[in-house]
Amino acid sequence: MRNFFAASRRAQRLAKWYPSTWRTRYGAEFVDLMEQDLAVTPRSMRRTFNIVHKGLVTRLRDVGVVSPVGIPEDQGQVAVATIFVISSIFTAIALNFWSVGMLNWNGYPGGPASVAVTIWTGVITVAAGILVVLIVSIFCALLWIAVRRLFIRKVKGTIGPLSLIVLLVAFLTLSIQSMLRYVISSAGIDWAHPGQAIKQIAGAANILANTIDWIWTNPLQSLRLETNIVYGCIPIALVALTIALAALVRRIDFSDFALRLVRLALVALSSMMVVFILGYVGLIVSIHTSLGYGFGPPTGASFTLGEFGLMTFMAVLGARIVVRNLRHRNLPVTDEL
Amino acid sequence: MSKPRGPLEGLGRNAGASILILSSLAGGEKHGYALVKDVDEFAGVKLAPGTLYEALARLEGQGLIEALDTDDRRRPYRLSATGVTVLSEYLAAQQRVISVGQARLRNGWSFA
Numbered sequence: 019m020r021n022f023f024a025a026s027r028r029a030q031r032l033a034k035w036y037p038s039t040w041r042t043r044y045g046a047e048f049v050d051l052m053e054q055d056l057a058v059t060p061r062s063m064r065r066t067f068n069i070v071h072k073g074l075v076t077r078l079r080d081v082g083v084v085s086p087v088g089i090p091e092d093q094g095q096v097a098v099a100t101i102f103v104i105s106s107i108f109t110a111i112a113l114n115f116w117s118v119g120m121l122n123w124n125g126y127p128g129g130p131a132s133v134a135v136t137i138w139t140g141v142i143t144v145a146a147g148i149l150v151v152l153i154v155s156i157f158c159a160l161l162w163i164a165v166r167r168l169f170i171r172k173v174k175g176t177i178g179p180l181s182l183i184v185l186l187v188a189f190l191t192l193s194i195q196s197m198l199r200y201v202i203s204s205a206g207i208d209w210a211h212p213g214q215a216i217k218q219i220a221g222a223a224n225i226l227a228n229t230i231d232w233i234w235t236n237p238l239q240s241l242r243l244e245t246n247i248v249y250g251c252i253p254i255a256l257v258a259l260t261i262a263l264a265a266l267v268r269r270i271d272f273s274d275f276a277l278r279l280v281r282l283a284l285v286a287l288s289s290m291m292v293v294f295i296l297g298y299v300g301l302i303v304s305i306h307t308s309l310g311y312g313f314g315p316p317t318g319a320s321f322t323l324g325e326f327g328l329m330t331f332m333a334v335l336g337a338r339i340v341v342r343n344l345r346h347r348n349l350p351v352t353d354e355l
Numbered sequence: 356m357s358k359p360r361g362p363l364e365g366l367g368r369n370a371g372a373s374i375l376i377l378s379s380l381a382g383g384e385k386h387g388y389a390l391v392k393d394v395d396e397f398a399g400v401k402l403a404p405g406t407l408y409e410a411l412a413r414l415e416g417q418g419l420i421e422a423l424d425t426d427d428r429r430r431p432y433r434l435s436a437t438g439v440t441v442l443s444e445y446l447a448a449q450q451r452v453i454s455v456g457q458a459r460l461r462n463g464w465s466f467a
Contacts, residue, residue: 032404044408050428051387051404065403072405 025056032066035073037080098280099264101336102156105287106260108332109149110253111325112294114227116146119301120220127309134304141297143216145290152287156280160267167270179266186259193248193255194226226252288340291333298326372402372410373419377434377442380420384433387411414438 029052033045041048059065123131123139131139161183168176226249233250272280379385379393391402402410411432414420419438423431434442 040412044412046428047387047430048404048408051391051407054388055391055404068403068405070405072409076409 025053025060028056029053032069035070037077039080040076097339097342098277098284099267101284101288101339102160102267103260103264104332104336105149105284105291106153107257108291108329108336109146109153110256111329112146112149112291113223114231115298115326115329116142117220117224117227119298120217121224122305124217124220132304132308135301135308138297138301138304142294142301145294145297149287149290149294152283152290156283156287157263159280159283160263163272163276164266164270167272176266176269179262179269182262183259183266186255186262189255190252190259193252285340288333288336291329291336295330295333372406373414374442374445375400375402376407376410376414377419377438380432380434380438381442384423384431386429386431388429390432
């Protein structure tokens with residue numbers, strides 16, 4: 019009997035290599051099979067490797083990185099949640115890169131920037147702008163739909179993520195309120211002259227990004243100040259916010275119409291991530307061509323390549339998920355928004 | 356223009372496991388462990404649990420097998436009508452290959 023319980027625990031542990039959506043459907047029968055198999059063959063490296071391998075592949079399938087098999091009941095929502103998390107983190111880093119590009123263009127060494135530099139700076143400005151607008155719109159739309167669903171259907175398990183979202187939005191608003199005041203107030207930004215306004219927004223974004231970067235790269239010096247602890251927590255709060263929204267998205271069954279709209283926005287998001295990466299590469303090349311050297315990195319030199327590599331990886335991943343998801347249109351359909 | 360694809364063509368390298376499962380279910384409905392034992396007995400292949408459930412999910416998604424309702428943890432599966440047709444066509448095609456291969460071997464196979 020003791021052996022049976024031990025086998026049962028091992029079987030359940032092995033099942034955890036698979037995502038929860040898979041376990042909901044196949045978990046019980048998989049554990050049953052494993053209990054019987056473990057009774058006959060208690061140890062097998064090949065079997066363990068096979069389960070770990072297939073479990074991880076199923077997890078990748080679950081988020082839409084590889085082709086789905088079987089009955090991906092909530093694959094559409096998983097893809098929505100994943101791309102939203104990826105693109106939000108991407109946008110946060112991209113704003114830092116954009117601010118450096120824009121400030122560099124404004125104070126171009128040796129006179130006005132070349133046509134190529136101006137065009138590429140324009141490309142990343144438009145891409146960053148669209149990314150921000152899309153992220154904010156999708157965030158508001160998903161939250162609105164989720165809250166509405168919550169009140170209509172009283173879906174279980176949504177209170178946690180929803181409360182976390184409210185707390186995080188409150189924290190982010192309070193923590194960057196001084197920066198927001200500066201950006202929003204007419205004294206801080208010259209809204210009458212769009213070019214000047216963009217430059218000032220880039221300056222504000224650059225100050226915020228550099229402050230956060232400095233806190234993270236010099237924790238021993240910076241963490242003595244309470245305000246620095248608050249600023250330092252902004253990236254963590256941003257990541258937590260997107261993950262909380264993703265968790266909410268996965269718990270609620272959206273209507274076919276709502277998911278179609280959101281998916282369209284995600285295609286745009288994914289495209290803009292690729293455009294931003296290409297635009298930034300174009301910008302670096304055009305600066306090298308005209309000056310013979312590049313401009314300073316947006317943050318600490320050691321961070322830059324890693325950050326850009328991460329952004330490129332996220333853009334490729336986002337594009338891959340969108341393409342896979344468009345190929346396999348198995349979305350849950352409900353009767354109302 | 357892309358070539359028309361049959362239900363088993365999309366299985367790729369998992370086609371082997373899928374055919375073994377379909378062939379096993381052709382003998383009647385079975386749950387996971389019974390499938391593993393049966394395949395081991397008639398084909399000498401030990402299906403690993405991860406491979407088995409990947410193939411089951413794929414076959415179920417393609418409508419070639421059906422999961423039956425049960426209160427037990429052991430959920431039985433059975434061939435669907437489409438599954439019967441697809442398996443028959445696949446085996447008939449394999450049978451033709453086997454017949455041709457065997458006939459050619461009988462009619463003068465030798466080292467070059």
